[in-house]
Amino acid sequence: MSDIDGTVAPPGTRLTPRKNMQPMERSLSVAAGSLLGVLGARQKGAAGVALGLIGSLLVARGATGAAPVRRLVGQRPDEVDVAKAAGWSSAALASRSVTINADRAQVFSRFRDIASWPEWAVNVEAIDPAQGDGALKFTTLDPSGPIEWHGHVTEDRENEVLSIDSVADSAVPLKLRYEFRDAPGGRGTEIHGVIAYQPPGGSLGRYGAKVTQREPGIQMRRDLKRFKSLIETGEISVNDPQGTEPKA
C-alpha cells in the first residue's frame, strides 16, 4: 500500500485507498471504455459525444486504477474488517466523541448505570440488566416500533472501558464500545464511543436510515450530547412546548 496511514484515524474514519481497483477490473474497464469509444466514433450527434465521454471516463478509471464513486459509497476498510470478524454480510462503523466538564469517576459511574440509559438515550425504552452474568435485555425503538433484543457486557474496566455486544442471531446485530479518557488541560472527561452494526439493506439501507435520522451513528452522537448535558447541568435542554405548528 502506497498511502501513508497517519497516526490519527478513529474507527470509521479510514478511507479506502484512492487506487481501489483490482488488475482484472482495470483491464475490463479499459476494454469496455475503448469499445464505447469506437462505437461513439461511428455515431453522429449527441449520442456519439455521450458514448465517447463515458468511454473515455472508463478508460481513465482503468488506466489510473481509481474508482471514486465506489470509494465514496462503498464500505470503508475497517468496516470490511469488522464485518469479516463478526460474520456479518456488511458493517457500518461510526466514532462519536464528546467532552464532559466533570471528572472521570463521576462520568463513568453514571454511564455504567446501564438501566438508567433511557433517561438520555432517546430510542432506548428500557434496559433490564437483571439477567445475570452481564446479560442485558434491550427494548429499543425501531422505525417499525419497539423491538426486544439481548446483549451482554463484553468488557468492563472501571473508569476506562465499557463494551456491549448483541448476542448471536440478535434482531439488532451490533457492537458498542465506550472509552473514557481524561481530556487534556483539566478539560474534563472524553467519552469515545464506537458503534458497529450490520445495516439492514446493506450500504443503501444505511443511507436510507441516515435520511430518516434513525441511523445508529447519528443517534449515538445525539445521545452522548444528552448524557453530557445531564451530567453538566442536571437536565436535558428541550424546546417544546412552543407554538410552532407541526411540520406537514
Add this chain to the structure above:
Amino acid sequence: MRAVRWHGKKDVRVDTVPDPEIVNPRDAIIKVTSTAICGSDLHLYDGMIPSMQAGDILGHEFMGEVVEVGSGVGNLKVGDRVVVPFTIACGNCFFCEKTLTSLCDNSNPADNQDVAEALMGHSPSALFGYSHMLGGFAGGQAEFVRVPFADTGCFKVPSHLTDDQVLFLSDILPTGWMGAENADIEPGDTVAVWGAGPVGQFAIRSAFLLGAERVIAIDHRPARLALAAEAGAETIDFENVDVMAALAETTGGRGPDRCIDAVGMEAHGLAIDNIIDRGKQAVKLGTDRPHVLRQAIVACRKGGTISMPGVYGGMLDKLPMGAFVNKALTLKSGQTHVHRYMAPLLERIENGDIKPDVIISHRLSLEDAPGAYDDFLNKQNEFTKVVLQP
C-alpha cells in the same frame, strides 16, 4: 396568551397560543413587561435565516416579572424583576465557565445541534426566538415566556430604573459594547463604525468610553447619523460621500485604526459588489452581502483591528483576503456573551455613562407588531428602535 409569530417571509402575525409551562427544573416563566424588535429580527423577517418554521414565536430582547420558578432555581422568586439575555446558557460547561456564554454547549437541544454542526462544524448556544438551528425556543415578543436555565439567565434589576433604561441589557447594549471591546481600542485611536442602527449607536458610545479619540459613523439615514453625532461621532452619509476616500483623507492617510462592522449580511447601497450580491441572493447563489466587511478590510489602517458584531449567516465570497494578510489585520466576532456584560453595564447605566433609552423612537403595543416590523424595515429613518408592550 398573545404572541408574535413568524409565518414566512414578510409575514408576522399576533396570534393566540397556549401559555408556556415549566418543563425542566431550572426553568422560570416570565411575564413580559417590555420587549423590543431587534435589527437581527429583520433578517428573520426577510427570510434570510435558515431553519425557521411557521408558527415560531419571535423575540429575543425582553424583560419582565418572574411568575413561576422550577424546583431547581434557587436564586429567583416570584415577583423578581429581571432582564433576560438573548443567549441561553447553562452556566456549567467549559465555555460558560469562561464566560463565553454565547458558545454554551448544552442549551441548544441535541437534535437541533445537528443542523448547526453540519453548517458550522460546532453548535453555538441556543437563542430565544431565532430559528431551529439555534434552539427552536419560543421568543419573548409574547405575554409570557419560558426561560431555560433561568438561574443563570435571569438578571435582576433594581426598581428605581425604568424598563426603557434596562431593557437593552438583553442584547444590543452588550452587543455594541462587545463590538467596541473586540476592536482593541487604544488611546488616540480613530474608530470607524459602519451602521448607525441601535448596535452601532451603542458601539459608538462604548468606543468613546473605551478611550477612542475620534469615532466616525457611516450610514445613510439622516436621523441615525444625527443620533450618532449627539454622542460625539463624526458622520459620513455614504449616499453623498466617497467613504473610502473620506476615511483615508480624514485620518492623514493612515486609515481608521479600528473598524466596527455593525451592519452584517444585508448591506444597503448601490455599490457594484453589493448589487452583484443582491443578484446572487435573488437566485439563491449567495447568502450574504458582505459589502461592509470588504470595505472595512481595505479601509483599515495597517495592523488594525476589525470587529464584527454584525450578523453574517452563510458563505461569503470575494473577500479581499490579500489585503487582510498583507496589512496584518485582526478580525474578531461572535454572538454576544451577554451574561458577562450585564452587571458592569448596569453600573454604567446607573452612574449615567450610558443612556440606553435615547435610541427608542417608538413605543407600541404588542398587537402592533406586524406593522412595526414593516416600518422598522422600510422606514429606517424614523424607526430607530421599537419597544413593544404586551
